[in-house]
Amino acid sequence: MTSPSPDARRPVVIVDDVHVEYKVFATGKRPTAADRRSLNLRGRGKQMRTVHALKGVSFTAYENDSIGVIGTNGSGKSTLMRAIVGLTSTSRGAIYAQSRPSLLGVGAALMKDLSGDRNIILGGLAMGFTMEEIEENYDDIVSFAGLEKFIDLPMRAYSSGMTARLKFAIASVKTHEILIVDEALAVGDRTFRQRSEARIREIRDNAGTVFLVSHSMKSIKDTCSRVIWLDQGTLVMDGDPDEVIAAYNKAQDK
Numbered sequence: 001m002t003s004p005s006p007d008a009r010r011p012v013v014i015v016d017d018v019h020v021e022y023k024v025f026a027t028g029k030r031p032t033a034a035d036r037r038s039l040n041l042r043g044r045g046k047q048m049r050t051v052h053a054l055k056g057v058s059f060t061a062y063e064n065d066s067i068g069v070i071g072t073n074g075s076g077k078s079t080l081m082r083a084i085v086g087l088t089s090t091s092r093g094a095i096y097a098q099s100r101p102s103l104l105g106v107g108a109a110l111m112k113d114l115s116g117d118r119n120i121i122l123g124g125l126a127m128g129f130t131m132e133e134i135e136e137n138y139d140d141i142v143s144f145a146g147l148e149k150f151i152d153l154p155m156r157a158y159s160s161g162m163t164a165r166l167k168f169a170i171a172s173v174k175t176h177e178i179l180i181v182d183e184a185l186a187v188g189d190r191t192f193r194q195r196s197e198a199r200i201r202e203i204r205d206n207a208g209t210v211f212l213v214s215h216s217m218k219s220i221k222d223t224c225s226r227v228i229w230l231d232q233g234t235l236v237m238d239g240d241p242d243e244v245i246a247a248y249n250k251a252q253d254k
């Protein structure tokens with residue numbers, strides 16, 4: 001198993017030889033006229049395809065780690081994060097977590113026709129906060145998102161950056177022990193990105209562990225103490241951000 005260094009810190013997430021396979025129906029090519037004539041549709045139309053999205057990934061995350069996860073499109077980053085949170089089941093291997101990891105992405109729970117105000121409650125409940133916790137943190141969420149003037153407008157009227165700010169503000173208000181941020185910072189503007197990166201550092205400093213999936217090497221360098229690089233479902237490198245990013249960039253330039 002790959003580990004950063006033999007140290008005395010508490011392991012928080014152990015990913016042990018994890019494989020994820022998606023089974024999908026491949027509709028294949030459009031049936032030809034000849035197929036249709038010979039009623040040969042069934043065999044053509046329903047073919048099971050297996051996408052082997054993770055192929056034996058292993059590493060250990062420790063407290064205070066903030067781990068950047070990099071790799072080209074389709075390399076398995078989101079799949080790995082979803083597996084850590086338990087949204088995607090592993091077909092082989094196991095994941096052990098010290099406490100329940102939170103995936104920063106209350107997106108699914110938010111409703112575009114409701115106001116930002118209502119969505120704070122909805123998103124907060126979806127993240128597992130109590131009503132008291134939501135009320136206590138309400139002002140913080142609104143000011144962190146910088147949406148004071150827009151909070152009673154329906155979310156439909158928000159730009160994608162404003163929506164992302166609200167999601168990040170809701171999800172990060174509580175200190176999580178294990179927080180996973182999947183590309184949420186990509187749409188925010190520079191000021192917001194800096195504020196979110198500061199919050200990620202704060203979570204990390206409070207003995208939390210953060211995973212940051214991003215295509216922005218700058219965000220990763222600014223916030224992460226360690227980087228793992230995935231390629232076609234395998235872990236290529238795990239270590240110091242500068243070294244891993246340099247190797248990744250070199251591989252991309254080839």
Ligand SMILES: Nc1ncnc2c1ncn2[C@@H]1O[C@H](COP(=O)(O)OP(=O)(O)OP(=O)(O)O)[C@@H](O)[C@H]1O
Nearest residue numbers: 022024051053071072073074075076077078079080
């Ligand atoms: N629900 C799904 N059903 C079938 N295949 C999937 C599913 N989700 C992901 N995949 C496949 O698994 C592989 C890994 O996808 P994943 O989304 O984890 O990549 P990623 O590194 O997060 O990519 P990106 O940088 O584009 O977000 C890809 O080949 C993708 O097509």
